[in-house]
Amino acid sequence: MDPSSHTEKRGDTGARIARRPHGTTARALGTDALLAVVALALIGVCYGLARFAFGLFLPTFRETFDLTSRTAGLIASSSYLAYCAGIIGAVALSPRFGSRTVALAAGVLATSGIALVATAISPAMLLGGVAIAGASTGVASPPLAQAIARCVAPARRDRVQSIANAGTGAGVMLSGPVALLGQNHWRLSWGxxxxxxFAVCVAVAVVVPQVRIVPAGARRGGPRAGRGRDGAERGEHGSRTRVAGGPGRADALTASTLALARLMGAAAVMGAASAMVWTFGQDRIAGADGAGPQVGVTAWIVLGACGLGGAAAGDLVRRLGTRAAWALLMGLVALSTVVLGIAPDSPPAAITSCAAFGAAYVALTGLVLVGATRIRPERTAVVVGGGFLAIALGQTLATPLWGAVADRAGAEAAFLGAGVLALAGAVLAPVGRRARAHSRSGSEAAGG
Structure with a gap:
């Protein structure tokens, strides 16, 4: 490690966080606002282009590769499965190899997968490209969350996390006009x-800070008692001396484990319920029973634009509380999914439903993200990875199921089923009172 690197100790785990300087240019440009913009761009590329654009181009892919609903669902499911693998890899690698390195890997995966889709000549190549591109989404979120959690001032941290997460909407909004103009030239569009x-990869390499977490004692000389940046007294393993009357370490770990399990359960249901619209929504609107391709792409653009409103997830929680906000947003997902199922031929209904779905989905993922960062502040990449892994697992399991239901009982039945599941998930909330209380004590323990 460079001797000029800054090192601090955080949390009860005794982990050390080492920040390595990353050049004069990056330091000059590395403001909170610039980090938020670049993080939003990476999330937009990985989610909006590399992952969800498959659904936008599904009508063309059906015709080009002669895909059934079941096959299309399996291809989309490969993206979600690769997403799960990507999250596991990012959680394991981000602390050791650094936020910038892993975030850059996400950009490279997105670029490679998208390029493979653009050159696909068979369903197998299409599946491979979709899977590689899908892996990028899992890799992207943990390192970005880790970098923001460590480098952004606490007063702005939740907002920056939510802005970055809203990149999904930005990516979908960008892919919509390209699809509208280039549906018949889809290879050029994906090129x-x-x-x-690739352009976002360059920006990530310049702007995203290299935040590493290495085990205590890994550096020469081992852990020593001292003060962190916040001036708090820390013990031998870098943790604060426990305040009298505060929760013990075992109680805190138990509370955080329960909170993470609750968050992952809610996220899995949300992922399963949302998979129908993401995979088959565009096909439903643009298909034979829908309003047509132009309305379908327009609705998708509106979905992305309204998804940018998901950046206000943190503010919504402060106004309504986590449970009320979650119930409201899941209710919107349920309503929009059902409307797409029963009235895909109505342009106003289709566009309005996509608008509601986009805003609700991105805000829901924002709630999962912010809730995760509060459960274990000193292990941001791990808990964020767990939350997004649960979303991906829900989507992975549900996508082929919804495709099979659509083939057997019709698309309307599949959309109604997804809507009912979303409504049932409205009673869940990713973080309850115990978790919020623990997050406050955890933030104190972690010094930030």
Whole structure:
């Protein structure tokens, strides 16, 4: 490690966080606002282009590769499965190899997968490209959350996390006009997506800080008692001396484990319920029973634009509380999914439903993200990875199921089923009172 690197101790685990300087240019540009913009761009490329654009181009892919609903669902499911693998890899690698390195790997995966889709000549190549691109989404979120949690001032941290997470909407909004103009030239469209992904890779390499977490004692000389940046007294393993009357370490770990399990359960249900619209929504609107391709793409653009409103997830929680906000947003997902199922031929209904779904989905993922960062502040990448892994697992398991239901009972039945599941998930909340209380004590323990 460079001797000029800054090292501090955090949390009860005795982990050390080492920040390595990353050049004059990056320091000059590395403001909170710039980090938020670049993080939003990476999330937009990985989610909006590399992952969810498959659904936008599904009508064309059906015709080009002669895909059934079941096959399309399996291809989309491969993206979600790769997403799960990507999250596991990012959680394991981000602390050791650093936020910038792993975030850059996400950009490279997105670029490679998108390029493979653009050159696909068979369903197998299409599946491979979709899977590689899908892995990028899992890799992207943990390192970005880790960098923001460590480098952004506490007063702005939740907002920056929510802004970065809203990149999904930005990516979908960008892919919509390209699809509208280039549906008949889809290879060119995906080639342009690959160029955009490469440009974001360059920005990530310059702006995202290299935040590492290495085990205590790994550096020469081992852990020593001292003061962190916040001036708090820390013990031998870098943790604060426990305040009298505060929760013990075992109680805190138990509370955080229960909170994470609750968050993952709610996230899994949300992922399963949302998979129907993400995979088959565009096909439902643009298909034979829908309003047509132009309305479908327009609705998708509106979905992305309204998804940007998900950046206000943190503010919504402060106004309504976590449970009320979650119930409201899951109710919107349920309503929009059902409307798409029963009235895909109505342009106003289709566009309005996509608008509601986009805003609700991105805000829900924002609630999962912010809730995760509060459960274990000193292990941001791990808990954020767990929350997004649960979303991906829900989508992975549900996507082929919804495709099979659509083939057997019709698309309307599949959309109604997804809507009912979303409504049932409205009673869940990713973080309850105990978790919020623990997050406050955890933030204190972690010094930030």
């Amino acid at each position: 342009l997506f690959a160029l955009a992904a």
